Structures are given as C-alpha cells and as structure tokens.
Amino acid sequence: QNNYKVTVCGAAGGIGQPLSLLLKQNPLVTDLALYDIVHTPGVAADLSHIDTKSKTAGFIGADQLGDSLKGSDVVVIPAGVPRKPGMTRDDLFNVNAGIIKDISNSIAKNCPKALVAIITNPVNTCVPIAAEILKKAGVYDPKRLFGVSTLDVVRARAFIGHALGVDPQSVQIPVIGGHSGVTILPVLSQSQPLFKGNQDTIEKLTVRIQEAGTEVVKAKAGAGSATLSMAYAGARFAGSLLKGLNGEKNVVECSYVQSTVTEATFFSTPLVLGKNGVQENLGLPKLNDYEKKLLEAAIPELKKNIQKGIDFANA
C-alpha cells in the first residue's frame, strides 16, 4: 500500500512537535494529522514546508478531534501534562486519564481499526484505560493497542553502547514489564553484545535505566520531562508499526500490550509486528536469578497500575 495516515494527538507539545517532525520524514506517511488543543495550525503550517511527500494538516480543539482521526492507520498519543520535579508519573494520573478517555472514545468512532500507540503517562495505567473505553464501544482489539515503552530500550542501548565503546545502534536488549520505576525490567543478561560486570555494576545500570526519566526531569529543573528522546522513541515505534502494516517481515519491538505472559494483564515483551498489529508475542526472554527478583517486584506494582486504569474507566 505504501501510504498511510498518521495522527498525532498532542502534536503541539514538547514531545508532539519533534515527534511530528520525525514522522514528517517517514516515507511511509502520506497524511500527517496534527491534533492539539493549542497551536496546531502553526505547527502544521511550519512542517508543511518540509519537502517530503506527506500532507500535513492541523486540527485544533475538541470539535476537530474526530476529523483529525478519520481514516487514520496509526494514532500516536503524547497529549497530556508532563512531570515536574518531585512528581512521579502517577501524579499525572487524573488529568491525563481524562484526556486518554476522550481521545479513545473518538478513536472508537472515527478510526476503530487504527493501531494506537500511547505515550501519555502513566503509560502503565493509560493503556488499560484506553482498552476499557474501546471495549465499551465494542471495537477493542488487543493486537492494536500499544503503550510506548521504546524509550527504555533506546536508553538501555545508549547506556550499554557507550559503556562498552560500541555503536549503540548495534546493541540488542529486551526491556520488559512496564514504563515506570521498578516495573521497568531491562534484561541485561540477554544484551548483545553482553554487558559484563560484577553484580554491583549490573544493579547500578539496571537502576539507572529504571530511573532515567527522573534524571531528565531533574536536569530540566522545572521545565518538564524527557521530550526529544521520547519523540525519537515514539517515532521509531510508530515507524515499526508502519513497517508491519506495510508487510515488512521480522519487525520486532518491545511494547506494553494486553498479555498473558505473566499475571499482569498488560506487560511489555518483544513482539513481532505485522499487518494487524501484534502478529506474535515472543514472550519472556530468559531471566537470571536477579532478573527474576526484579520481575517479582514489578508484577504487584503493575497489577495495581492496571487496576487503577480499569477502575477509572468504569467509574
């Protein structure tokens, strides 16, 4: 097919703008719809002058949400409020949960078959909210709803690559679980090339990956959370969804999806992506004893996060 419509919801934000810029450069995108409650006419006009084939259109305000989504193949959602110092991703819950609910309702009406990738935090809870809302609307397909946890993989590749003195792009590493603190489980024992080190080095790197978002929040000192690296990770993930849609083989990404791999009903593992979204869940990678302990710590936290989303959607 080779021509796809992508909608970015929250396209005027710190993540949304660079994400839209990167998507504007993706040759599989022919229509790029930018939705936000502010500034999208300007962002769209600006991007539309870039000499790539996609047509860019801006949509502003709730009244135009439906039009931005109509006919979309992939919807990427970074709409919401970001973290300030001292806030956890969970503190964002109330505002962001409402935004996800509204956008999900509109997706159900306007592009029920789209692949939906949620960046809005807390991802662990926002994805189950979207699932419940789509279910109520009778259009939920668990193979088409994703939480973007790619930034954890991107960070792990960067940290390992620089530590080993190899190109980060050549590093392979599964990061499984969720996208917040202890729910983030980098499987360092399976990294290629192998990250060798004593237990102390391994634990330090594990915690650095789990807390990498906070590193950025602190460094930005009140100006928000990760935007550029998140936009990169979001564009890479959307790009993989598009490659899968377009029939490319062996497209594998870790993403937070409905899952039976563990007791947590949403869980990130490596997935093969295809024409209908998740083609195959590759399941848990091999874990060593330390990683098994991390998994045990992640599951109860994830279950809480998931239940919170289900309760919100059904309240």
Ligand code: APR
């Ligand atoms: N519908 C659409 N867009 C909205 C809505 C809404 N109801 N409410 C807010 N937005 C938009 C804002 O207008 C803004 O342009 O979402 C954008 C958010 O941008 P920023 O405030 O710059 O936040 P950002 O750093 O991009 O983070 C957005 O992604 O990673 C997560 O934790 C992060 O939840 C946060 C989200």
